[in-house]
Amino acid sequence: MAIILRNRLLTLYSTSLLQPSLRPSPNAPPSSLSVKTPPFSPPTRHGPRFHASASRAASPTASDSARVVRKVFFVPPGVDPAEVSEDMVLPGSNIVVGPYAGHAQIKEVEFVKSSGRAKDCPKDGRPEFAILGRSNVGKSSLINALVRKKEVALTSKKPGKTQLINHFLVNKSWYIVDLPGYGFAKAPGSVRMDWSAFTKGYFLNRDTLVAVLLLIDASVPLQKIDLDCANWLGRNNIPLTFVFTKCDKMKGGKRPDENIRSFQEVIRENYREHPAWIMTSSVTGLGRDELLLHMSQLRNYWDQ
Numbered sequence: 001m002a003i004i005l006r007n008r009l010l011t012l013y014s015t016s017l018l019q020p021s022l023r024p025s026p027n028a029p030p031s032s033l034s035v036k037t038p039p040f041s042p043p044t045r046h047g048p049r050f051h052a053s054a055s056r057a058a059s060p061t062a063s064d065s066a067r068v069v070r071k072v073f074f075v076p077p078g079v080d081p082a083e084v085s086e087d088m089v090l091p092g093s094n095i096v097v098g099p100y101a102g103h104a105q106i107k108e109v110e111f112v113k114s115s116g117r118a119k120d121c122p123k124d125g126r127p128e129f130a131i132l133g134r135s136n137v138g139k140s141s142l143i144n145a146l147v148r149k150k151e152v153a154l155t156s157k158k159p160g161k162t163q164l165i166n167h168f169l170v171n172k173s174w175y176i177v178d179l180p181g182y183g184f185a186k187a188p189g190s191v192r193m194d195w196s197a198f199t200k201g202y203f204l205n206r207d208t209l210v211a212v213l214l215l216i217d218a219s220v221p222l223q224k225i226d227l228d229c230a231n232w233l234g235r236n237n238i239p240l241t242f243v244f245t246k247c248d249k250m251k252g253g254k255r256p257d258e259n260i261r262s263f264q265e266v267i268r269e270n271y272r273e274h275p276a277w278i279m280t281s282s283v284t285g286l287g288r289d290e291l292l293l294h295m296s297q298l299r300n301y302w303d304q
Ligand SMILES: Nc1nc2c(ncn2[C@@H]2O[C@H](COP(=O)(O)OP(=O)(O)OP(=O)(O)O)[C@@H](O)[C@H]2O)c(=O)[nH]1
Pocket: 133, 134, 135, 136, 137, 138, 139, 140, 141, 142, 154, 155, 156, 157, 158, 159, 160, 161, 162, 163, 179, 180, 181, 182, 245, 246, 247, 248, 249, 280, 281, 282, 283, 284
């Protein structure tokens, strides 16, 4: 399986792949935030398609044992959770690569349209991935990194740049959707979800939605509004993958891997099965090829 995984990654565009130093540290302090939401199963649109499997790294040595992180893997269709081992997991993630992974390269991308309401979105039935997250988390930058074009999606230092649902058609067969950010113009400390009606309308009515990529800024400590968003998606059975952004950045002395670990500790309490997560940076390209491979296995399974 390790060889298959390596070959699949090699068929993608070449970028630097591994950043093992960014793996979550087991010694991060616990989160100061707690969430009162009752646990729920991971969201799936068509029933229980994906499994989670708790596993330890294979045969850790005595000196390793203190550093071993208990990881809950995301196990895709076609993989027996009992057969999962570390070498099947994409670097910098908890995502197991299964038989549906493939055709991950992006050969062409074109902007199709901006829509103000879900019912104005393209109706051609092609599968799509929605890019969601707080304003300024790096949604448009991630899209540019995925498609390897600087200005496909407009980015800005100022939050609130993207205000509409923007559809980008990839390889004439599937969509990446850039969404407005949430949390813009909210007072710090405010914890209420405040999505505009059209964004909610989109999530609840979009049959072609394969998964939401929920972007979480790894350069800042855990934000309650991100947890609220994850919980809202979970309660509404919308499949999601956590994509940690800005993993190249350090702010206020807190390392991205510590922030990620804090976030996961809280998520673990809320989900019976841990959703997929992956670390990325639009600056260094970290996680790009791995994320595309993950998206391919979700898409190919959805397609069949
Ligand atoms: N260091 C670093 N900066 C990033 C990364 N991704 C995005 N940024 C910066 O973060 C800022 C916001 O990026 P955008 O991609 O416009 O964020 P957005 O989520 O699309 O923002 P809205 O459209 O306003 O919701 C820009 O200044 C980016 O250059 C990253 O991986 N690392």
